[in-house]
Amino acid sequence: MSALSEVERFARLRLARTDRVGPVAFSQLMQRFGSAECALDALPDLIRRGGRNDYIIPPPDRIEAELDAGARLGARLVLWGEADYPEALAAVDPPPSLLWTLGDPALMARPCMAVVGARIASAGGQRIARGLAQQLGQAGYVLVSGLARGVDAAAHLGALETGTVAVLGGGVDDVYPPDNADLYRQIVERGCVVSESPIGARAQARDFPRRNRIISGLSRGVVVVEAEIRSGSLITARLAAEQGRDVFAVPGSPLDPRAKGPNELLRQGAILCEGIEDIERAFSTLRTLREPGSDSPFAPQPDRTPDDILDRIEALLSPTPIARDELARAARLSIAETAAALLELHLAGRASLLPGGLASS
Amino acid sequence: MSALSEVERFARLRLARTDRVGPVAFSQLMQRFGSAECALDALPDLIRRGGRNDYIIPPPDRIEAELDAGARLGARLVLWGEADYPEALAAVDPPPSLLWTLGDPALMARPCMAVVGARIASAGGQRIARGLAQQLGQAGYVLVSGLARGVDAAAHLGALETGTVAVLGGGVDDVYPPDNADLYRQIVERGCVVSESPIGARAQARDFPRRNRIISGLSRGVVVVEAEIRSGSLITARLAAEQGRDVFAVPGSPLDPRAKGPNELLRQGAILCEGIEDIERAFSTLRTLREPGSDSPFAPQPDRTPDDILDRIEALLSPTPIARDELARAARLSIAETAAALLELHLAGRASLLPGGLASS
Numbered sequence: 272m273s274a275l276s277e278v279e280r281f282a283r284l285r286l287a288r289t290d291r292v293g294p295v296a297f298s299q300l301m302q303r304f305g306s307a308e309c310a311l312d313a314l315p316d317l318i319r320r321g322g323r324n325d326y327i328i329p330p331p332d333r334i335e336a337e338l339d340a341g342a343r344l345g346a347r348l349v350l351w352g353e354a355d356y357p358e359a360l361a362a363v364d365p366p367p368s369l370l371w372t373l374g375d376p377a378l379m380a381r382p383c384m385a386v387v388g389a390r391i392a393s394a395g396g397q398r399i400a401r402g403l404a405q406q407l408g409q410a411g412y413v414l415v416s417g418l419a420r421g422v423d424a425a426a427h428l429g430a431l432e433t434g435t436v437a438v439l440g441g442g443v444d445d446v447y448p449p450d451n452a453d454l455y456r457q458i459v460e461r462g463c464v465v466s467e468s469p470i471g472a473r474a475q476a477r478d479f480p481r482r483n484r485i486i487s488g489l490s491r492g493v494v495v496v497e498a499e500i501r502s503g504s505l506i507t508a509r510l511a512a513e514q515g516r517d518v519f520a521v522p523g524s525p526l527d528p529r530a531k532g533p534n535e536l537l538r539q540g541a542i543l544c545e546g547i548e549d550i551e552r553a554f555s556t557l558r559t560l561r562e563p564g565s566d567s568p569f570a571p572q573p574d575r576t577p578d579d580i581l582d583r584i585e586a587l588l589s590p591t592p593i594a595r596d597e598l599a600r601a602a603r604l605s606i607a608e609t610a611a612a613l614l615e616l617h618l619a620g621r622a623s624l625l626p627g628g629l630a631s632s
Numbered sequence: 633m634s635a636l637s638e639v640e641r642f643a644r645l646r647l648a649r650t651d652r653v654g655p656v657a658f659s660q661l662m663q664r665f666g667s668a669e670c671a672l673d674a675l676p677d678l679i680r681r682g683g684r685n686d687y688i689i690p691p692p693d694r695i696e697a698e699l700d701a702g703a704r705l706g707a708r709l710v711l712w713g714e715a716d717y718p719e720a721l722a723a724v725d726p727p728p729s730l731l732w733t734l735g736d737p738a739l740m741a742r743p744c745m746a747v748v749g750a751r752i753a754s755a756g757g758q759r760i761a762r763g764l765a766q767q768l769g770q771a772g773y774v775l776v777s778g779l780a781r782g783v784d785a786a787a788h789l790g791a792l793e794t795g796t797v798a799v800l801g802g803g804v805d806d807v808y809p810p811d812n813a814d815l816y817r818q819i820v821e822r823g824c825v826v827s828e829s830p831i832g833a834r835a836q837a838r839d840f841p842r843r844n845r846i847i848s849g850l851s852r853g854v855v856v857v858e859a860e861i862r863s864g865s866l867i868t869a870r871l872a873a874e875q876g877r878d879v880f881a882v883p884g885s886p887l888d889p890r891a892k893g894p895n896e897l898l899r900q901g902a903i904l905c906e907g908i909e910d911i912e913r914a915f916s917t918l919r920t921l922r923e924p925g926s927d928s929p930f931a932p933q934p935d936r937t938p939d940d941i942l943d944r945i946e947a948l949l950s951p952t953p954i955a956r957d958e959l960a961r962a963a964r965l966s967i968a969e970t971a972a973a974l975l976e977l978h979l980a981g982r983a984s985l986l987p988g989g990l991a992s993s
Binding site: 395398399521522523524525526527530531534537538543545546549 | 887892907
């Protein structure tokens with residue numbers, strides 16, 4: 272993989288920061304146009320084709336400001352397609368378009384395991400998380416978690432000596448919660464803090480699913496220690512399963528409400544985890560490799576999709592997500608044509624591209 | 633099923649109490665000779681054929697004494713083949729040849745569920761066992777357990793109102809442990825106490841596997857609440873699985889040594905159980921019925937097996953259990969001939985018949 276030019280790096284960040292260009296659209300634009308520069312050139316026309324006129328590409332000075340803020344902080348930007356973009360994360364569909372990192376990004380190239388769980392964790396849960404993190408570190412894994420209170424913090428603490436990556440919802444300079452400020456400083460010095468958000472951004476509720484997707488995406492597996500049924504940890508577990516990563520759950524007594532989440536995961540087929548032996552056993556078992564998604568390569572496509580095809584695809588969409596290949600069959604189009612049309616509809620706000628090759632109205 | 637004559641009942645008890653006639657030999661003798669009377673008539677000759685001369689059938693007065701002791705106690709003897717022998721237990725291979733019962737044996741005809749676990753149970757474990765027993769009772773199940781301290785006692789207590797069966801290792805009059813004397817009295821009054829052992833027998837260590845086999849054999853499923861890795865509860869769980877019954881395990885924290893047993897069962901595929909919902913969900917799922925064992929019916933056989941066949945079979949046996957049908961293939965005999973030869977060798981102490989159609993030297 273050759274190094275990207277500064278112009279293309281700038282263009283990739285700018286494309287990633289464009290309205291309605293999330294990881295799905297980013298990845299499809301990159302596949303379709305080969306470079307962010309070409310995608311940005313084509314974008315205004317694509318947006319107009321979709322029936323919009325409002326310009327949604329951020330002005331260059333906003334991108335320069337983000338790069339300057341990163342430089343002042345000593346943060347490094349790792350873009351999708353660069354040599355130090357983590358391989359495990361690149362295998363996620365779609366991969367996050369970029370990562371800001373503060374600390375040692377090389378940690379992400381080592382085998383990673385995530386330990387996540389309840390913010391309001393019991394003393395026992397924190398002890399388990401810290402112990403697991405220590406065992407994982409001794410076994411050569413880098414510990415990934417979300418720097419939240421409770422289980423996350425305990426896991427990071429247990430792995431400070433051996434290597435830990437904290438994935439944040441806000442920017443890499445968004446120290447939250449305040450009680451973890453000291454832990455944050457230690458991770459910047461000895462581990463790595465990572466985020467998809469711009470420098471200076473404060474974490475919003477909507478950032479956490481994206482943060483969780485990176486936690487699981489960096490990791491070979493996710494261990495859930497204490498979690499309520501409806502919690503971010505269970506979302507991380509679901510994302511991990513969707514990404515083909517192993518989900519481990521630490522069981523607990525039915526009398527403990529914090530065991531409801533892990534116990535439910537066990538019901539759904541998560542691997543029972545009392546310690547590192549359970550993780551090593553799971554990984555030493557010969558496993559079926561994850562099925563690759565659609566095997567339809569994106570053949571070169573015309574730069575624009577005819578209006579009648581856009582309309583035909585739009586008419587087939589509903590709020591219920593539908594698979595791209597199913598849509599292609601229904602519209603009697605190739606998967607490549609359908610994907611191109613969906614991208615234009617998405618950019619115009621007439622459709623939503625969803626991870627896993629799904630789309631909805 | 634017609635009622636058995638008093639003579640045949642007497643003969644069945646006598647056959648069951650004969651040395652070396654455990655459930656495996658009992659069931660094969662019954663299949664071969666059709667009645668205990670005929671089996672007892674044939675037995676001295678069979679034993680001689682096997683190369684022994686010591687008479688191992690108990691004298692009639694010992695059997696009369698056992699029946700008298702039962703009558704004095706108000707206990708009822710339920711023999712295999714009688715109408716009130718529990719259907720679930722009859723499906724076990726081989727079924728126990730008899731049950732002494734004190735209390736209401738009709739409870740065993742209702743759907744039963746076992747709850748078993750650690751003698752030295754935590755307060756939480758006892759609370760879970762009692763709560764599960766209550767929920768099972770409300771759902772229409774009769775609660776089966778082993779009247780041990782801890783989990784067993786808590787489970788019986790929770791089900792006193794709705795129906796509970798206590799299976800003992802000693803005779804039905806062997807009240808053990810003494811702290812459960814009051815519970816024992818209540819079960820005799822409102823539930824049922826059951827045992828395969830003669831009246832007056834004190835429980836020995838070797839009685840517990842047989843006791844556990846009845847606990848699981850009476851039940852549609854077994855729930856394990858708190859247990860060490862090497863414990864009677866895990867043996868009961870294994871027996872339940874061999875009998876085609878569902879095994880449920882209540883998860884617990886890795887920090888709690890009493891959770892090691894249930895957590896290990898979960899690793900091995902037991903159904904996670906936090907409450908009655910997990911049990912009802914498992915039972916409402918369409919399940920594959922248990923495979924019946926060998927489909928070779930026992931055709932009528934000559935009363936004696938020729939010496940050369942006995943020798944041929946004996947030569948093929950080793951301390952490692954081997955399946956009867958494999959032995960038949962190796963000996964170039966029919967399964968029926970092989971079974972007959974094994975029975976004679978077993979009665980003569982030259983082979984061991986094991987449950988599940990296995991034999992060893």
